[in-house]
Amino acid sequence: MSQQRNDDLSTQWSARVRARAVQALPPDKLLPDRQPAYVASWIYLFGALTMTALMVVIATGAVLSIFGPTWWHTSSVGHFVNSLHLWSVELFFAFMVVHLWGKFFMAAWRGNRQLTWITGVVSFVASILAAFTGYVSQTNFDSQWIATQAKDGINSTGGGALFNVLNFGQMLMWHIMLLPLAVTAIVILHVLLVRHKGVVPPFEDTTEPLATSAIGSEA
Amino acid sequence: MTRRAPGLHPDIEVSPWRGAMRPYDLVKEVTICFVVVVALTVGLAVVFSSPDERAITMAQWSNAQPVDFAQTAISELDGTSTSANYGPPYNHGPNSQQLFGVSPERLIGVHLPLNTAQDFVLGPLSTQRDLPGLAAALEAFAAASPAERASWEQNYEGAITASAAGFTAGHLVVARGDYGPVGTMIDALTTMARSGALDTSMLTEEGFYSTNFTKPLLLLADSPSYLSSIAQAQHLAGGQWGMMNETGKYPGQAWLWLYTLWYQVPPMKTSSNADLEVWAIMMLLTAGLLLVPYIPGLRSIPRWSRIYRLIWRQHYRSMAVAQPKVNE
Numbered sequence: 001m002s003q004q005r006n007d008d009l010s011t012q013w014s015a016r017v018r019a020r021a022v023q024a025l026p027p028d029k030l031l032p033d034r035q036p037a038y039v040a041s042w043i044y045l046f047g048a049l050t051m052t053a054l055m056v057v058i059a060t061g062a063v064l065s066i067f068g069p070t071w072w073h074t075s076s077v078g079h080f081v082n083s084l085h086l087w088s089v090e091l092f093f094a095f096m097v098v099h100l101w102g103k104f105f106m107a108a109w110r111g112n113r114q115l116t117w118i119t120g121v122v123s124f125v126a127s128i129l130a131a132f133t134g135y136v137s138q139t140n141f142d143s144q145w146i147a148t149q150a151k152d153g154i155n156s157t158g159g160g161a162l163f164n165v166l167n168f169g170q171m172l173m174w175h176i177m178l179l180p181l182a183v184t185a186i187v188i189l190h191v192l193l194v195r196h197k198g199v200v201p202p203f204e205d206t207t208e209p210l211a212t213s214a215i216g217s218e219a
Numbered sequence: 220m221t222r223r224a225p226g227l228h229p230d231i232e233v234s235p236w237r238g239a240m241r242p243y244d245l246v247k248e249v250t251i252c253f254v255v256v257v258a259l260t261v262g263l264a265v266v267f268s269s270p271d272e273r274a275i276t277m278a279q280w281s282n283a284q285p286v287d288f289a290q291t292a293i294s295e296l297d298g299t300s301t302s303a304n305y306g307p308p309y310n311h312g313p314n315s316q317q318l319f320g321v322s323p324e325r326l327i328g329v330h331l332p333l334n335t336a337q338d339f340v341l342g343p344l345s346t347q348r349d350l351p352g353l354a355a356a357l358e359a360f361a362a363a364s365p366a367e368r369a370s371w372e373q374n375y376e377g378a379i380t381a382s383a384a385g386f387t388a389g390h391l392v393v394a395r396g397d398y399g400p401v402g403t404m405i406d407a408l409t410t411m412a413r414s415g416a417l418d419t420s421m422l423t424e425e426g427f428y429s430t431n432f433t434k435p436l437l438l439l440a441d442s443p444s445y446l447s448s449i450a451q452a453q454h455l456a457g458g459q460w461g462m463m464n465e466t467g468k469y470p471g472q473a474w475l476w477l478y479t480l481w482y483q484v485p486p487m488k489t490s491s492n493a494d495l496e497v498w499a500i501m502m503l504l505t506a507g508l509l510l511v512p513y514i515p516g517l518r519s520i521p522r523w524s525r526i527y528r529l530i531w532r533q534h535y536r537s538m539a540v541a542q543p544k545v546n547e
Contacts, residue, residue, distance in 0.1 A: 035243035036236045038534040045252065052253040056260050073271060082271075083264035086469075091259055093474050106530060107521040109512035111233035121509045128474055135472060141272035142466050145450050147432075148440035149462070156316040156495035158323035161308040161330035166437065169430025201236045202531040203229060203522055205538075 030195050039199050046099035047194070053092035054187060058180060060085040065176055070139050089131055096124060108200045116197055119190040123183055130179035136165055137172045147171075230518045270467040275449065277421070277435070281412035284445050285386040289379050291441050292408050295335040296401070297372035300441045302335050309333035309437070316495040323495070331433060339438050343420040344408055353407045356400030363399065371399035379405070389413075457482055477504070 009015045063081045064072060072078035100120065109117040136147040147165045154160045164170055227234065281288040294300035306315030307324040308331045315322045341357070348354040360368065378384060378393035385392045391406045411417045421435045439446050447456065455461035462479035465471030481487050481497040490496055511517050521527060528535060 031245055032243060033245075034240045037239040037241050037537070038236075038531055039243065040241070040533045041530050043530055045248070048249050048252040049256060052249060052256045053260075055253065056256055060260075073273075079269065079271065080264060083267070083269040084260050086269045087263035087267070088256070088260045090263075090470055090473075091256060097474065102530065104511070105521045105524060105526040107230055107518065107527070109518070110231060114512040117512055118509055121505075125505060128472075131472060131474070138271075140274050141449065141453075142270070142455075144274055144436060144439065145446070145453075145455050145461075148436050148446070149457070153494040153498055155305075155308060155324055156492075157498050158307075158327035160324065161327050164308075164331060164431075164433060166433040167431045172430070201233050202534050203527055204234065205528075205535065 024196055025192065029198075032195075035199065036201065038202050043098070043102040044199075046095050046102060049095040050092060050099050051187065051191065053088055053095055054183070056088040057085065057092050058184070060088055061176065061180070069137060069172055073139070085134075089134070093127070093131070096127065100124060106200055107203070110200050111197065113193070113197045113200055116190060116193040119186055119193060123186040123190055126179060126183045126186060130175065130183055133171045133175035133179060137168065137175050139168070143168075229522055231512070267469070270465055270469045272453070272466045275439070275446070276415070277412045277417040277438070278415040280439065280442065280445050281409055281417075284442075285391065285409050285413070286379065286384050287442055287445050288412055289384075289391050289405050289409050290376075290443055291438070292340055292405050293372060293376045293379055293401070295339040295438070295441065296341075296405070297369070297376060298336065299376070300335055302333060302339075302437045302441050305333075310335075314491075316492040318492060318495045318499055333434065333437065338424075338434055339421075340404065340408055342424070343411060343417055344404060346420050347407060347411050347416065350407045350410060352403050356403040356407070359400040360404065367399065368401075371397065371401040374398050375401045375405065477501070 060081055064078070064085060067075070067078060072082040103117070103120065132146075132150070136143045136150070151160060151165050154163055154165060163174075277288075291300065295303060298304070301314075302309060304312035304314045306312045307327060307329050310329060310333050315324045317325075341360075344353060344357060348357070363371070374396050375393070375398040378396050378398070379391065381394065383394055386409075389410070391402075391409055393402065408417070411420070418435070421438070422429050422432075424434065425431055450456050450461065451459070453466045454464050455466065457479075460476075460479050460483070462482075463471050463473050463475045478497065478501055481500055482493060487493040487496050507514065507517065
């Protein structure tokens with residue numbers, strides 16, 4: 001009877017998904033309390049700084065969303081929230097660029113970490129698009145000028161027919177719905193991949209001492 | 220500690236770490252980062268605030284520079300404006316861009332149809348028939364042959380772009396000539412714009428509720444000097460690397476530096492296909508960045524640069540200290 005029950009569970013979709021998830025990301029990998037000794041540089045902070053800046057970007061953007069796209073022109077509180085949104089975006093990009101170059105010079109794709117690198121680059125590109133749609137959704141002179149200039153680039157690719165930067169309503173929806181969802185989803189995947197694969201080890205320089213332990217390619 | 224396995228590709232593969240581990244509190248690190256980011260954001264917002272230059276309107280433009288507005292209006296009517304000749308996605312104008320003989324926008328076609336004469340001049344004027352002489356002028360224009368219209372438009376365009384053209388007592392002033400009803404029509408459109416009625420007319424073209432500013436923005440962008448002179452003063456023009464600037468003394472989209480760089484260098488600087496060329500370059504570079512792990516040579520740059528020695532300096536220092544012991 002008990003054997004029968006176990007057999008049933010092993011074929012259950014939920015049980016299979018849980019087993020795969022726990023196998024890929026056991027709790028000590030998902031939320032580690034130890035790291036290799038080489039993880040000892042300020043450059044490692046920029047991943048967390050980028051992620052937390054994204055949280056502030058989303059939180060301040062959510063407050064702006066509550067009151068609508070023109071609230072910040074007529075309210076001093078709204079203007080301050082807009083300032084918070086702007087500066088958190090500037091910090092987000094500053095941290096992300098340092099993080100990206102840091103990972104490049106670590107060749108952080110080594111050891112089957114290519115997808116981690118690719119999701120990082122995709123999140124960078126998606127963030128640029130998210131910021132751009134924010135700039136053209138400001139409902140001020142800046143958005144008028146940026147939209148009228150940017151249309152030529154996008155139109156030249158043929159993309160203007162689908163992605164009309166002069167259509168405020170369309171740009172606002174991309175800015176507050178589609179792109180935040182996309183960026184958040186990619187960043188979550190990126191972070192899970194980092195936790196799954198671990199932090200890439202240093203290059204093995206010829207000056208490094210030889211060791212006697214087994215050698216192999218990291219999974 | 221490990222050594223490189225025979226045949227191990229240094230830019231692709233790694234040996235598993237079997238060295239020392241150290242305590243690491245991820246939750247604490249993220250929490251501290253969050254507090255630091257919030258503090259920095261609030262500090263920057265309090266000290267620097269954020270820019271907000273009001274959007275310009277047709278009324279502002281036509282009151283500030285009525286002749287500039289009228290020059291734009293006649294170019295929309297006679298089909299010589301930038302928008303009238305733009306090509307897809309707006310119309311079948313001749314100015315679509317191409318690369319290696321291929322024009323992506325022509326392949327995609329017209330999806331946001333625009334008739335500048337109808338959308339920017341005749342349509343709005345048809346809502347203002349109470350203006351003196353306008354109803355008769357519109358009827359005369361509609362009844363005229365294409366050749367007559369073209370002649371009137373060409374004559375008026377010459378007159379309104381001449382240095383003698385001006386604006387006095389609420390009306391455009393141009394040298395005498397054979398303009399048919401066109402002079403009355405452009406003067407009426409200028410009056411309409413100055414009152415704010417053109418803003419309303421263009422924004423309600425799609426109905427009471429509208430969030431699509433495509434047509435008003437295209438009309439504003441066709442101005443020979445008004446919009447661009449304001450942008451120039453705000454250091455937003457293309458030659459000023461304006462794409463990455465912001466109004467006032469604020470940082471803008473600095474991350475677009477590479478994109479705007481290509482517009483500053485030949486041949487894109489003077490090319491009529493510059494937008495498509497720059498987009499092609501940026502797409503290639505983005506694909507390159509995305510696929511760095513798979514591109515021989517490019518993926519070796521980190522190893523060749525040896526900047527990693529700086530990042531992992533503590534690790535290599537500890538290796539150097541440990542080495543004599545290993546050699547013993």
